[in-house]
Amino acid sequence: MSDDMKSNRYGDGTRVVRSGSTQPVPGMPMHNGPVFAAPFHLADSEPGAGGADVYARYDNPTVREFETALGELDGGRSLAFASGMAALSAVFYGCVSSGQRLLIPSDGYFTGRLLADTHLRRFGMEIATVPTAVVEQRLRAGDFSEAKLIMVETPSNPALDVCDIAVVAELAHQQGSLLAVDNTTATPLGQRPLALGADIVVASDTKALAGHSDLLMGHVSVVDDELFSAIKSWRDQTGAIPGPFETWLAHRSLGTLDLRLARQAENAAALAEVLAGDPHVQDVRWPWRSSDPSYPIASRQMLRPMGVVSATFPSAQAVQRLMAASELLTAATSFGGLHTTLDRRAQFGGDSVAEGFVRISCGCEDTVDLVRDVTTALRALTAEARSPRP
Ligand SMILES: Cc1ncc(COP(=O)(O)O)c(C=O)c1O
Numbered sequence: 001m002s003d004d005m006k007s008n009r010y011g012d013g014t015r016v017v018r019s020g021s022t023q024p025v026p027g028m029p030m031h032n033g034p035v036f037a038a039p040f041h042l043a044d045s046e047p048g049a050g051g052a053d054v055y056a057r058y059d060n061p062t063v064r065e066f067e068t069a070l071g072e073l074d075g076g077r078s079l080a081f082a083s084g085m086a087a088l089s090a091v092f093y094g095c096v097s098s099g100q101r102l103l104i105p106s107d108g109y110f111t112g113r114l115l116a117d118t119h120l121r122r123f124g125m126e127i128a129t130v131p132t133a134v135v136e137q138r139l140r141a142g143d144f145s146e147a148k149l150i151m152v153e154t155p156s157n158p159a160l161d162v163c164d165i166a167v168v169a170e171l172a173h174q175q176g177s178l179l180a181v182d183n184t185t186a187t188p189l190g191q192r193p194l195a196l197g198a199d200i201v202v203a204s205d206t207k208a209l210a211g212h213s214d215l216l217m218g219h220v221s222v223v224d225d226e227l228f229s230a231i232k233s234w235r236d237q238t239g240a241i242p243g244p245f246e247t248w249l250a251h252r253s254l255g256t257l258d259l260r261l262a263r264q265a266e267n268a269a270a271l272a273e274v275l276a277g278d279p280h281v282q283d284v285r286w287p288w289r290s291s292d293p294s295y296p297i298a299s300r301q302m303l304r305p306m307g308v309v310s311a312t313f314p315s316a317q318a319v320q321r322l323m324a325a326s327e328l329l330t331a332a333t334s335f336g337g338l339h340t341t342l343d344r345r346a347q348f349g350g351d352s353v354a355e356g357f358v359r360i361s362c363g364c365e366d367t368v369d370l371v372r373d374v375t376t377a378l379r380a381l382t383a384e385a386r387s388p389r390p
Contacts, residue, residue, distance in 0.1 A: 016254055032061070059241075062244040083206065087220050099126070102148065111350075112151075132152060139172065149178045154182075154186070178196065190302050200227060209215065209336070213332075242351055270370065271388060275309070283312045302345045311358055318353045322377050329360070
């Protein structure tokens with residue numbers, strides 16, 4: 001892709017459709033098919049001779065094309081992983097050694113904390129946690145001055161708090177820490193952490209980036225060559241590279257990210273208003289609502305909105321009744337897919353949230369249909385509250 005494509009001369013739709021594109025070759029497809037191979041033929045029977053691929057745990061042409069696309073969108077060099085957790089693990093294990101300190105969000109994706117508690121501590125890393133909304137304040141106070149790596153997740157999942165990446169990057173660098181940003185919720189179209197000063201972007205591409213709820217994938221992007229080598233060597237040696245078929249599917253799906261995000265955000269804006277107008281629902285969060293606590297930073301830092309909303313119902317039973325009355329809210333965890341899904345997070349443990357706290361991932365259904373469906377379901381909740389079951 002040309003430098004114009006990597007810069008912001010083109011709009012999001014053009015960039016995702018064209019990212020990772022190779023020069024057109026007459027008779028060849030627009031998107032090359034997946035290359036299935038474990039070993040490749042060796043030139044002159046010598047590993048690496050002729051610069052060709054050798055063994056698919058190290059590299060593969062399909063993975064490389066996807067990584068080129070991700071690198072163009074993130075503004076760095078990318079490495080694809082078999083899941084978001086594989087990508088996060090590579091960042092932690094590739095960059096932090098025994099005896100060094102890692103700072104992670106206390107309100108981010110809970111498996112990151114679980115990994116830290118179950119395994120990273122076991123290997124001698126010191127773990128500290130901090131809520132996303134106060135990481136800047138705590139760094140200014142000098143609370144984590146010894147951290148080798150600071151990882152933030154903004155907007156955080158599931159509460160959707162944000163932090164100022166540029167400010168946190170500056171504070172991190174002043175004290176000699178690296179900054180990694182989990183960019184899953186925003187996607188590379190919604191936020192460019194490397195351009196804001198972060199050293200590492202990490203993401204679960206299982207979510208909106210691939211967006212069809214049919215695969216697991218993750219990636220890491222960096223600018224620095226040493227970081228790239230450290231993370232690549234972790235991937236090479238642990239075998240966390242994704243398979244070619246999933247990678248090809250993810251790359252194909254990436255082409256519609258702009259369209260999907262636009263509809264998801266439109267649906268999120270509409271549902272956030274519907275939910276906020278209902279007396280049963282508390283703490284409706286969507287960082288792009290002007291009354292949201294995240295709005296001042298999100299609207300300045302993010303390039304466009306995303307489709308995840310959170311809200312708190314009075315109880316788990318109220319959520320069950322809502323789901324029973326709705327046709328279009330599908331009970332499922334994860335987020336960023338085509339279908340609108342609702343996840344009552346307390347059922348999984350791990351997050352300190354109320355029993356009635358839900359994360360709603362707005363899909364690509366028609367806004368008018370979703371609004372009608374959820375409005376009707378909320379009315380059913382009100383009617384039941386007025387005449388409780390005997
Ligand atoms: C913010 C965030 N980061 C990382 C992950 C892990 O990704 P995966 O499930 O692809 O391993 C998730 C999964 O939900 C997530 O929400």
